Amino acid sequence: MSEMGHEQVVFCNDPHTGLKAIIGIHNTLLGPALGGTRMWVYESEAAALTDVLRLSRGMSYKAAISGLNLGGGKAVIIGDSRKIKNEALMRRFGSFVDSLGGKYITAEDVGMTTKDMEYIHMETDHVVGIPESLGGGGDPSPVTAYGVYMGMKAAAKKAYGTDKLEGKKVLVQGAGNVGGYLVDHLMEEGASVMIADIFKDKIDKITTQHSNVEVVDPYNIASINMDIYAPCALGATINDETIDQLTCQIIAGAANNQLADEDKHGAALIKKGIIYAPDYLINAGGLINCYSELEGYNRKRALEQAENIFDTTLEVLNQSQSTGKSSHLIANEMAEARIDSTAQIHRSL
Numbered sequence: 001m002s003e004m005g006h007e008q009v010v011f012c013n014d015p016h017t018g019l020k021a022i023i024g025i026h027n028t029l030l031g032p033a034l035g036g037t038r039m040w041v042y043e044s045e046a047a048a049l050t051d052v053l054r055l056s057r058g059m060s061y062k063a064a065i066s067g068l069n070l071g072g073g074k075a076v077i078i079g080d081s082r083k084i085k086n087e088a089l090m091r092r093f094g095s096f097v098d099s100l101g102g103k104y105i106t107a108e109d110v111g112m113t114t115k116d117m118e119y120i121h122m123e124t125d126h127v128v129g130i131p132e133s134l135g136g137g138g139d140p141s142p143v144t145a146y147g148v149y150m151g152m153k154a155a156a157k158k159a160y161g162t163d164k165l166e167g168k169k170v171l172v173q174g175a176g177n178v179g180g181y182l183v184d185h186l187m188e189e190g191a192s193v194m195i196a197d198i199f200k201d202k203i204d205k206i207t208t209q210h211s212n213v214e215v216v217d218p219y220n221i222a223s224i225n226m227d228i229y230a231p232c233a234l235g236a237t238i239n240d241e242t243i244d245q246l247t248c249q250i251i252a253g254a255a256n257n258q259l260a261d262e263d264k265h266g267a268a269l270i271k272k273g274i275i276y277a278p279d280y281l282i283n284a285g286g287l288i289n290c291y292s293e294l295e296g297y298n299r300k301r302a303l304e305q306a307e308n309i310f311d312t313t314l315e316v317l318n319q320s321q322s323t324g325k326s327s328h329l330i331a332n333e334m335a336e337a338r339i340d341s342t343a344q345i346h347r348s349l
C-alpha cells in the first residue's frame with residue numbers, strides 16, 4: 001500500500017454468497033474514489049490484490065489529469081463471472097460498498113454488466129453506470145469515443161500542423177462499442193477508415209452502416225500501411241514485436257494499457273518519431289460520463305467536458321517534445337502535480 005501510496009484497502013468476505021472481493025482506495029484528495037469493479041478468476045489473492053492496487057492508482061491519475069473532482073479507486077471480485085455471479089452476491093458486494101459511506105463509488109468493469117450495477121444499486125447509492133431509466137448515464141461508449149476522437153485530433157495537430165483528419169488513413173482495431181462510435185466520427189470527417197475485429201458480426205455492424213470502410217486482417221495489424229493507429233480492443237498491443245513494424249505517425253485509441261512496458265515502449269515510440277496520445281488521458285470520456293451521473297446526468301455536459309481532452313493532449317504532447325520525455329510520463333507528472341497541489345491546499349486549510 002505504501003509503495004503505491006494507497007489510503008485504504010478493504011477485504012470483503014461473505015461465506016453465504018461466496019463473495020470474496022477487495023476494494024482499493026488509492027487517493028481521495030480530489031474527491032471520492034471512483035472506479036469500476038472487475039470480476040476475474042485470479043490465480044491467487046495476492047494477484048487480485050496487485051491488480052486492484054495498480055488499477056486504483058491508475059484511476060487517481062485518470063481523474064486528476066481530466067480535471068475531475070474524483071479520487072482513484074477500484075474493486076475486484078475474485079471468481080468466474082459466468083459461474084458464481086448472482087443477485088445475492090452482487091447485492092452483498094453492494095452492501096460492502098455502502099459500508100464505506102461514499103468514500104468509494106463503484107461502476108462497471110470487465111466481467112460486470114449494467115444489470116449487476118442495478119443489483120448493487122439496491123444496496124447502495126454509491127454506484128454509477130446504471131441505466132438511463134434509473135437516472136443513470138447508460139452506455140458511456142459514445143462519450144469515450146468522442147474523447148478519443150479529440151485526443152486523435154490533438155495528436156494530428158502536433159504531427160501535421162492541422163487537426164483535420166480528412167484523407168488520413170486511420171486503422172481502428174476493435175470494432176466494438178467505442179470503436180464503432182469512433183468510426184462514425186472519422187467517416188463524418190472524411191478520413192479513410194480501416195477496421196479490424198476477430199468477430200464477423202462486429203465488422204458487419206459497421207460495414208452495413210459505412211459501406212466504404214475497408215476491412216483488414218486482425219492478425220496482421222502492425223505492418224499495415226496507415227497514418228494513425230487506434231487500438232480499441234485489448235491492451236499491450238504496442239510491444240517489442242509490433243513497434244519495429246509500425247509505420248504510422250500517430251497512435252491514439254481507447255484501449256487501456258496500450259504500452260506493454262510503459263517506460264521501455266514509451267521511449268521506443270519517441271525514438272521512432274511516433275506520437276503517442278496517452279491511453280488513460282484520451283479514453284477518460286467513460287469516467288467523465290460517470291462523473292456527470294454524480295452531478296445529475298447531462299450527456300451534453302459530458303461531451304463538452306470530453307472535448308477538453310483535445311487541449312490536455314496537446315499540452316502533454318508539447319511538453320513531451322520540449323523535454324524529450326515520453327507522453328505517458330508527462331501525463332503521469334501532470335496528474336501527480338494536480339493531486340499534490342490539492343494536498344497542499346488541504347494542508348493549508
Ligand code: NAD
Nearest residue numbers: 140141144174175176177178197198232233254255256286
Ligand atoms: P468492446 O468489447 O465493445 O469492443 C472490443 C472489440 O475488440 C470487440 O468487438 C472484440 O471482438 C474486439 N477484439 C478483441 N480482440 C481483438 C483483436 N485481437 N483484434 C481485433 N479486435 C479484437 O469494448 P469497448 O467498450 O468498445 O472498449 C474497447 C477498449 O476501450 C477496451 O480496452 C476498454 O477497456 C477500453 N475503454 C472503454 C471504455 C468505454 O466507455 N467502453 C472506456 C475506457 C476504456
